[in-house]
Amino acid sequence: MRTLFLQAPSYEGFDGGAGSRYQARREIRSFWYPTWLAQPAALLPDSRLVDAPPHGIGLADITAEARSYDLAVLHSSSPTFASDTRAAAALKEANPKLKIGFVGANVAVDPASSLKRAPALDFVAGNEFDFTIKEVAEGRDWSSIAGLAYRDRNGVVRQNEDRPILERMDDLPFVTPVYKRDLKIENYFIGYLKHPYISFYTGRGCKSRCTFCLWPQTVGGHRYRTRSVQNVAAEVRWAQKAFPQVKEFFFDDDTFTDDAPRAEAIARELGRLGVTWSCNAKANVRCETLKVMRDNGLRLLLVGYESGNQQILHNIRKGMRIDVARRFTKECHDLGITIHGTFILGLPGETRETIEETIRFAQEVNPHTLQVSIAAPYPGTFLYDQAIQNGWFDEAHAEFVDEHGMQLAPLHYPHLSHSEIYHSVEEFYRRFYFRAPKIASILAEMARSPEIMKRRLREAGEFFAFLRERREARN
Template identity: 65%
Template sequence: MMRTLFLQAPSFDGYDGGAGARYQMKREVKSFWYPTWLAQPAALVEGSKLIDAPAHDLSWDDIKHEADDRDLVILHTSTPSFGQDVRTAELLKARNPRLMIGMIGAKVAVESQKALEASAAIDFVARNEFDFTIKDVADGMPLAEVQGISWRDADGAIVHNRDRAVIEDMDSLPFVSPIYKRDLTIEKYFGGYLKHPYVSFYTGRGCKSRCTFCLWPQTVGGHNYRTRSIGHVIEEVKYVLAEMPQVKEIFFDDDTLTDNGPRVEELARALGALGFGRPGFGVSWSCNAKANVPHATLKVLRENGLRLLLVGYESGNQKILHNIKKGLRVDVARQFTKDCHALGIVIHGTFILGLPGETLETIEETIEYAKEINPHTIQVSLAAPYPGTFLFKQAVENDWFDGTDHLLTDGGNQIAQLSYPHLPAKVIFDKVEEFYKRFYFRPRKIGAIVGEMVRDFDMMKRRLREGVEFFDFLRRRKEAA
């Protein structure tokens, strides 16, 4: 067994680039997702260690010594962070030339040749689903025999091995929560809409939806939703409750947990049997959801401890939802949101500006729609054409952008990549700030936030901190414009 380090490398200050992050960038308020896709293979490799440098505010000087007694380093990378991650790989190799260095992540899964050509410090990259791929490498299997990798042989030639089959038995994967407990400080992980501290993990992989912009199903996870057994999930929940008593919320990070109604109801009832939803039980749960869950299912989830749903509305314009193959009707999403409000389910709504078909009129329509349905909190992102997605291919073919991988400013803030003849990138960029201001700076919303703060002193401290961070976010956007 090779002595293995799993590394989310140092990057921009405050940069959320972990493999659990939907968008790799700085957030409006301090936010870090767990590096679940690194923790999973780490759980398979005996004696490994996981370092998530950005979340723990670690610099190169803080972590460089970790390479001295290792045989293998696995770096998670992404399109925005790739240049910095290559630099880290080169520093690691210079410090310890004996190291084997591999990269994982959507970026190298779809651009394996290009990634290896970027630097001789990278010995191999793992394509697609990589958990057991990395275990094979760590077990000492010759690279020529490892399925699912592209690698550089002794002569420097790049070789692409045959693909690895996706995992069908999801219960064959060990829990990630013990890796969190062993190697991470969970208080370092924040979500603006989640209770703190929280823990997140997956109950399954893949998403049947075909959203053109969504990175993970089109690159690593696939469109076949493969799930763990309910019993397996509940055992990990029990581990969290017993071993991480400070946790106040468990977030199930499946792309859309609610797509399988009977299964999510079964999971909810199993959570209810543990005490979720009972008065005095101090832990809640939350998950991603599509805005089409029927009232009957929502009621079961709420009665068994569901607190919050993270919902991707994306746009309030039906034609744009059709353009991005969202598979969602605006009127259905509107009724879903009313049902959640009536049941007391909190919603964090996400929206994207600059998708195909966007105009000034559709942006206005989406802002008014967000105000009407009134999620508790929102995130507004710019359309990001990641390599490997249909949106990337569509944008290049239509000259909406130049195909570069520069998605962030030098400081780690997202930029508007897509530009249309009738709607230039700068206008789209500026509309994000307007969206936030018009949503949050309303008497109704301000009153709700102040009321929340008055009722809960911890929430008051948190919201005040987030307020400072939010205004700093607006300041940075002005500087980047």
């Protein structure tokens, strides 16, 4: 079947791709690669991947091509399910014979309900859907395909057994050839990564049990299953030749640094290739491992601090100690490793006092850049069940984003309202970035590079527009 993989248009500037931890429009223009769609696309040589948001592709352009395809696979999320459903209906209207399926965490959690809420859908695929989609595209009998929920000829929803989790990660083809074939990589921006960048996964799953984290609880699982060191290096070598303009590789695994010997082995391979690279990391990596990675091209670590309050970290099962995070951060600073820190406001146990504590902690550890998100209880997570049981999540605030695609504050507590959590984001950003040392650091960075100056000025404009929109929404 000729297959279209689609991240449909939703909100202007909305980063809803399957690589995005929080499906929302960010404070500056940001787009992650649609890696979870590129993976099954790589299994189907005649397929096409359309990532509409970063490429400015409208629904009319997509539906005009709908007659060229037999199968359409759309990635959907909780914030975009309604708009994705409308896109599916438009595709079906343009080509009634087109078979349409949804993938993603949102539909994996409740496939039967998703089918009932979206009449244009023919099927949804759960958990790791790569080979599920491949078998659909090969024309197999749907009743025999593990991981599939579908409508039968009579319109009755059927749900097959779950697909076993993928163990041999080297069985998956590279995703970067799909990027080369179908995407313009210059359209992908992340504020703290060099531009243009490329990201992909070297493994799936996360052994941590953070209650809020979407992917391990819905799609990837809690065991870290990895590609071989040689396989990862081979894809980087391929991408180096295919994308000579790339300035940085980012490895998007949740737990890249959890397997320290493997991380060091990959680092040494990357050092031989002479690439600049970055990855996600917990704030507990040993200094010896940090040195090996730094000496072999590591530039930046994306670190999920989440909170500066130890009890909140216990509440969300983060498995991190504040004192360890402080020591780790100092070692990174001493080694010259840049940190982009991520924080979440509104987690269970949050109070006005803990918000203040987290802001002061961020100022103290002083990552180069940071991102402040609002706790989002996505369906399928422990946080979602906890919020429902405790009455923290009510229908009046059940939306995750506003009409512009910006994050809302869906949770509230007896001692902390939706609006207090929402407004604290702006306060956090202002108090972190509008400090004399931080401003001086940014200006010095801009003075050293005309390219960085141009980029930071653009991002500053987007950032102030973001703050203005939040104020307008508040009023």
